[in-house]
Amino acid sequence: MLNNSHYIDKLRSSGLRPTKQRIKICEILFNTEKTFHFTINDLVKKISKATNDKISLATVYNTVHAFKKKGYLKEIPINSDQSYFDTNTSHHHHFYDENQKDLIDIDDSDVEPVKINTRIPGKKIKSVEVLVKVEDINS
Template sequence: MQKMNNKNQIFIDKLRSSGLRPTKQRVEISTFLFKRKKTFHFTVEELKNSMNLKRSKKISTATFYNTVHALKSAGYLKEFSLENNTSYYDTNISSHHHFFDNGKVIDIKSDKITFKKLPEAPKGKKIKNVEVVIRLENNN
């Protein structure tokens, strides 16, 4: 592969350290996803559209799916589902909470919600994580 701008080196290393060959497509997708100040939420279709819009040579749909799955398996993305039955991905992988406002999703930092009481895990199980969804409606 042609040598890339050094500023992508961090993503190349990130991919390689997860056993993912840093192909052109994977590096570009990773850069697009992770090189930003704020974390964000997206569907694969949204990601594909916004990245391919500015490209002459398009990245294929299958590659977007493959790469997003690979990044999720490697622990760089978190998946969640809304009632419209499409997968959303979150670049914020730390345990946190969400406002759901008619299909719009807003992060809530973990420390904004604390519990007074939580149930025990059933026998033989343990708690992996606890996530809260606060559904919003308009104030009228």
């Protein structure tokens, strides 16, 4: 809202035109102290709370994908009917609470480096992601 020049620069420097929709989405995703997880549906709700100018669903999808491609967002692999995204793009892992259907970050420093003692010929490792599924103690 206030200081958008940062986002404008960020967008422009990665070859994305700083349109008002993209800037608004930047504000919603990156103007927070803490990183967070969201689905497209979550983001649409946040947008409609934050502004009166609605952004079309297609643009939300386009923007999220563009941001993911540029490395501003990560997609988190969970079996789910919808995709989860993370504004925390640093290397880290996740708890997935199967009762609350809630994702919780695990700091990289809280996971001992994962050693994989096998390789696939002709392939290089792109990422190593740990998903810790948890549930209520009494279940």
